[in-house]
Amino acid sequence: xxxxxxxxxxxxxxxxxxxxxxxxxxxxxxxxxxxxxxxxxxxxxxxxxxxxxxxxxxxxxxxxxxxxxxxxxxxxxxxxxxxxxxxxxxxxxxxxxxxxxxxxxxxxxxxxxxxxxxxxxxxxxxxxxxxxxxxxxxxxxxxxxxxxxxxxxxxxxxxxxxxxxxxxxxxxxxxxxxxxxxxxxxxxxxxxxxxxxxxxxxxxxxxxxxxxxxxxxxxxxxxxxxxxxxxxxxxxxxxxxxxxxxxxxxxxxxxxxxxxxxxxxxxxxxxxxxxxxxxxxxxxxxxxxxxxxxxxxxxxxxxxxxxxxxxxxxxxxxxxxxxxxxxxxxxxxxxxxxxxxxxxxxxxxxxxxxxxxxxxxxxxxxxxxxxxxxxxxxxxxxxxxxxxxxxxxxxxxxxxxxxxxxxxxxxxxxxxxxxxxxxxxxxxxxxxxxxxxxxxxxxxxxxxxxxxxxxxxxxxx
Ligand SMILES: CC(C)[C@H](C(=O)O)[C@@H](O)C(=O)O
Ligand code: SF4
Numbered sequence: 001x002x003x004x005x006x007x008x009x010x011x012x013x014x015x016x017x018x019x020x021x022x023x024x025x026x027x028x029x030x031x032x033x034x035x036x037x038x039x040x041x042x043x044x045x046x047x048x049x050x051x052x053x054x055x056x057x058x059x060x061x062x063x064x065x066x067x068x069x070x071x072x073x074x075x076x077x078x079x080x081x082x083x084x085x086x087x088x089x090x091x092x093x094x095x096x097x098x099x100x101x102x103x104x105x106x107x108x109x110x111x112x113x114x115x116x117x118x119x120x121x122x123x124x125x126x127x128x129x130x131x132x133x134x135x136x137x138x139x140x141x142x143x144x145x146x147x148x149x150x151x152x153x154x155x156x157x158x159x160x161x162x163x164x165x166x167x168x169x170x171x172x173x174x175x176x177x178x179x180x181x182x183x184x185x186x187x188x189x190x191x192x193x194x195x196x197x198x199x200x201x202x203x204x205x206x207x208x209x210x211x212x213x214x215x216x217x218x219x220x221x222x223x224x225x226x227x228x229x230x231x232x233x234x235x236x237x238x239x240x241x242x243x244x245x246x247x248x249x250x251x252x253x254x255x256x257x258x259x260x261x262x263x264x265x266x267x268x269x270x271x272x273x274x275x276x277x278x279x280x281x282x283x284x285x286x287x288x289x290x291x292x293x294x295x296x297x298x299x300x301x302x303x304x305x306x307x308x309x310x311x312x313x314x315x316x317x318x319x320x321x322x323x324x325x326x327x328x329x330x331x332x333x334x335x336x337x338x339x340x341x342x343x344x345x346x347x348x349x350x351x352x353x354x355x356x357x358x359x360x361x362x363x364x365x366x367x368x369x370x371x372x373x374x375x376x377x378x379x380x381x382x383x384x385x386x387x388x389x390x391x392x393x394x395x396x397x398x399x400x401x402x403x404x405x406x407x408x409x410x411x412x413x414x415x416x417x418x419x420x421x422x423x424x425x426x427x428x429x430x431x432x433x434x435x436x437x438x439x440x441x442x443x444x445x446x447x448x449x450x451x452x453x454x455x456x457x458x459x460x461x
Contacts, residue, residue, distance in 0.1 A: 003265070023158060077409065111132065133221070161227040181282060187294070332455050336454050344425065350382060358447075359448055366450065368397075
């Protein structure tokens with residue numbers, strides 16, 4: 001019987017297997033940030049261990065950094081960043097600190113440097129590590145004790161998840177993006193729908209996505225509860241990687257591509273579960289609730305919890321509407337927002353900024369609008385293209401790279417009761433600041449919303 005892509009990549013990395021025990025996997029790339037690494041380094045220090053493979057480890061500062069120039073004022077954030085600096089120096093880890101040209105959100109810098117490659121195992125003490133699966137590797141988030149294990153051994157014990165195929169037939173209509181697709185997928189399968197699985201996204205619409213779009217999709221796999229998300233590499237993947245700093249060069253490149261071409265699910269392979277979705281029926285999607293599965297097409301209205309059959313879901317919807325300050329039956333297009341955030345490891349890449357700029361060009365924003373590049377390199381690229389000027393002319397704020405308003409660990413937050421349209425990945429209660437209300441959207445919807453002050457698709461402008 002043939003094998004799925006996930007099975008192929010997994011098997012190639014097993015260094016020890018024993019009955020009744022998790023497989024011991026070799027890890028090709030270990031990404032580090034300031035929030036989940038301090039105790040792991042402490043553990044190493046206490047055990048008198050060194051880092052096993054500093055060459056396969058890379059660190060960045062992202063969650064706690066302010067996105068305006070200047071020092072970190074919050075003492076907890078400051079300590080976390082300083083601790084990472086000390087640890088990186090002591091253990092010989094390459095670090096991209098604030099202000100460095102290579103700094104950025106951990107899931108943006110791996111791909112941009114060509115460190116993220118097809119067929120790899122990639123881990124990070126961060127749930128959105130699933131992003132890197134867009135290149136056809138197995139990438140997942142790990143806990144701090146696992147971070148320590150990987151630092152010490154470059155291996156990780158893990159049970160192999162089951163495999164799920166999400167088959168996306170047809171083409172995305174014009175104006176419908178990767179973000180709308182993944183929000184629609186999560187609304188369909190639920191925030192627990194992917195639990196216990198590695199998801200492989202397949203089908204025509206997925207093949208047609210750019211690498212940026214594929215990363216957006218894989219990024220949010222975790223929001224459907226999946227262990228990881230992946231997409232088989234193809235010409236789009238190779239073209240994206242070619243020439244990047246850490247991508248193989250010359251003969252090694254040819255050899256790598258030859259191997260990468262074998263990284264696809266065999267025709268006769270069997271997935272443990274298959275979900276089908278028709279891309280051609282999709283429209284711009286927004287969330288109305290407090291989990292990423294509570295989403296609907298923008299053309300619809302706030303749902304009536306009374307009409308939800310499942311008691312748990314009904315209770316969740318009631319609570320969500322109360323927190324969100326929404327009334328059932330209100331057209332989603334009539335919801336007014338105070339703040340728009342374009343950024344994060346979901347939608348903080350150059351293509352996302354270009355899409356937002358295209359809509360904001362020659363227009364003015366009515367909301368507080370933060371445009372935050374996912375990395376300093378994205379920032380540089382955007383500035384070369386003059387996108388910063390477009391944003392500033394529209395009245396939006398152009399910032400330094402970081403996680404920013406994706407989560408309230410830095411100065412970019414919502415005030416209690418404030419409402420945002422955000423291109424990030426989580427709309428949990430308090431995610432963007434205590435009492436803040438988040439609607440997850442694509443960069444296109446975010447930009448159009450900034451123009452009108454209400455949830456809006458570009459086609460409505
Ligand atoms: C802080 C970090 C551990 C966390 C994660 O694991 O994802 C954060 O990045 C997030 O997006 O919530
Ligand atoms: S941008 Fe958001 S989702 Fe991504 S790593 Fe930072 S906090 Fe987590």
